[in-house]
Amino acid sequence: MTRGRIIIRNGTVVTMDPFLGDFPRADVLIDGDVIVAIGPDLGPMDAEEIDADGKLVIPGFIDTHRHTWQSFLRGIAADWTLGQYMTGLHLGLSGMFDPDDTYAGNFLGAVEALDSGITTLVDWSHNVDTPQHADAAIQGLTDSGLRAVFAHGGGARMYQVPSDVPHDQDVRRIREEHFASEDQLVTLAMALRGPQYSTLDVTESDLRLARELGLSVTLHVGDGEWGRSRPVTRMKQRGLLGPDMTYVHCNTVKDDELVDIARSGGSASIAPDIEMQMGHGWPATGRLLDAGVRPGLSIDTCVSNGGHMFGTMRATLATQRAIDNDVPGASDLAAVSLTSRDVLSFATLDGARTCHLDHKVGSLTPGKQADIVIVDATDLGLTPMNNPVGQLVYAAHPGQVETVLVAGLVVKADGKLLGSVSESARRLGTQARDRVFARAAATSALVDAATGGGWMPSPLVTEVAG
Numbered sequence: 001m002t003r004g005r006i007i008i009r010n011g012t013v014v015t016m017d018p019f020l021g022d023f024p025r026a027d028v029l030i031d032g033d034v035i036v037a038i039g040p041d042l043g044p045m046d047a048e049e050i051d052a053d054g055k056l057v058i059p060g061f062i063d064t065h066r067h068t069w070q071s072f073l074r075g076i077a078a079d080w081t082l083g084q085y086m087t088g089l090h091l092g093l094s095g096m097f098d099p100d101d102t103y104a105g106n107f108l109g110a111v112e113a114l115d116s117g118i119t120t121l122v123d124w125s126h127n128v129d130t131p132q133h134a135d136a137a138i139q140g141l142t143d144s145g146l147r148a149v150f151a152h153g154g155g156a157r158m159y160q161v162p163s164d165v166p167h168d169q170d171v172r173r174i175r176e177e178h179f180a181s182e183d184q185l186v187t188l189a190m191a192l193r194g195p196q197y198s199t200l201d202v203t204e205s206d207l208r209l210a211r212e213l214g215l216s217v218t219l220h221v222g223d224g225e226w227g228r229s230r231p232v233t234r235m236k237q238r239g240l241l242g243p244d245m246t247y248v249h250c251n252t253v254k255d256d257e258l259v260d261i262a263r264s265g266g267s268a269s270i271a272p273d274i275e276m277q278m279g280h281g282w283p284a285t286g287r288l289l290d291a292g293v294r295p296g297l298s299i300d301t302c303v304s305n306g307g308h309m310f311g312t313m314r315a316t317l318a319t320q321r322a323i324d325n326d327v328p329g330a331s332d333l334a335a336v337s338l339t340s341r342d343v344l345s346f347a348t349l350d351g352a353r354t355c356h357l358d359h360k361v362g363s364l365t366p367g368k369q370a371d372i373v374i375v376d377a378t379d380l381g382l383t384p385m386n387n388p389v390g391q392l393v394y395a396a397h398p399g400q401v402e403t404v405l406v407a408g409l410v411v412k413a414d415g416k417l418l419g420s421v422s423e424s425a426r427r428l429g430t431q432a433r434d435r436v437f438a439r440a441a442a443t444s445a446l447v448d449a450a451t452g453g454g455w456m457p458s459p460l461v462t463e464v465a466g
């Protein structure tokens with residue numbers, strides 16, 4: 001299908017644009033790759049019509065941090081700790097990937113994301129040890145049809161913690177060869193190890209490289225014990241903080257560090273679903289809001305949790321409500337501190353700000369790119385529709401994502417992705433899983449139990465940097 005004029009008719013439109021608000025019944029007109037008008041009954045139009053009567057029309061979701069290369073290892077870490085994840089996966093299976101496997105992981109993960117209504121994905125790509133791996137990762141994103149930020153994170157040889165290996169200079173070639181224009185569906189950022197996983201000198205030189213290349217930066221801070229080492233403070237003391245930085249997780253960084261993030265114009269990406277089950281600490285949602293940072297949401301990794309935003313939205317809301325109510329006198333609270341609309345904003349407009357794409361996506365706003373999701377609210381689980389935002393956050397699931405557009409192109413209709421991407425993703429992902437497990441089995445006894453969830457790696461134990 002090619003881009004043209006499309007009108008989405010008679011949907012319940014939740015724009016997430018602070019000035020436009022919600023429309024109980026409205027049309028959305030798209031011309032080429034942009035939204036040109038939103039309003040009730042836009043009148044007769046020479047345009048392809050999509051009937052959204054009884055449906056919910058929302059901006060595409062934005063996943064601000066996912067290690068997409070791991071997609072076909074789905075489920076194996078369901079009962080792992082963070083330390084087991086570091087050894088079993090990041091320092092273990094990662095070394096078994098050929099570029100074809102990297103392609104398959106990224107393609108499967110991006111297609112899965114698209115199918116569930118995620119139209120923008122920050123691919124936190126930290127298993128690209130060679131230029132061929134990096135090229136394959138980018139190609140997997142490009143072939144999926146999703147909007148993506150390829151966040152180049154180098155490979156496992158940079159992750160011997162604490163590493164004094166500088167960031168892989170291949171990012172220079174990648175920028176030249178793949179990202180000559182910023183006006184592409186896939187753009188470039190740098191995924192840095194930061195002070196928890198590399199020395200402060202390396203962190204400083206890596207940031208200098210990103211700023212020389214004009215690339216934004218995403219880095220993990222505050223995940224579990226490693227995050228108690230004041231990573232933000234240590235960067236601040238060297239004058240390194242800036243608005244080009246996104247801090248992933250933030251669970252165990254201190255309140256004053258969150259204020260420093262806010263003051264420097266930085267953004268935050270939180271992944272409450274994985275953070276709670278893997279051991280990062282309590283999600284920092286409320287503390288970030290108190291500090292003045294509205295976070296974006298992220299899936300992080302599908303080796304344990306699901307790849308869709310509905311689960312993460314619910315985890316975000318439920319945790320913060322639990323934290324808010326776990327104080328004496330909480331039953332007297334006059335109102336909740338975090339609303340379902342806040343969380344939908346984290347998953348859309350705040351997510352777009354988090355990855356520096358809010359001028360293009362994140363809300364249904366005339367002039368922005370037409371990245372749009374239609375949710376089938378005629379589904380029994382959403383009927384009748386009394387509170388569109390509340391029901392979307394609490395009760396919707398990927399099976400109700402009926403239509404998806406990216407930059408004005410319909411990529412999913414009638415509940416099915418168009419073309420053969422689903423079949424290709426399934427086949428390539430399964431084949432890559434078989435290859436990687438076969439290589440791992442040849443070098444150790446680890447993987448026989450992996451497909452049943454029975455493989456339990458030894459956890460990584462390191463000194464926490466002070």
Ligand SMILES: [Zn+2]
Nearest residue numbers: 065124220300
């Ligand atoms: Zn991560």
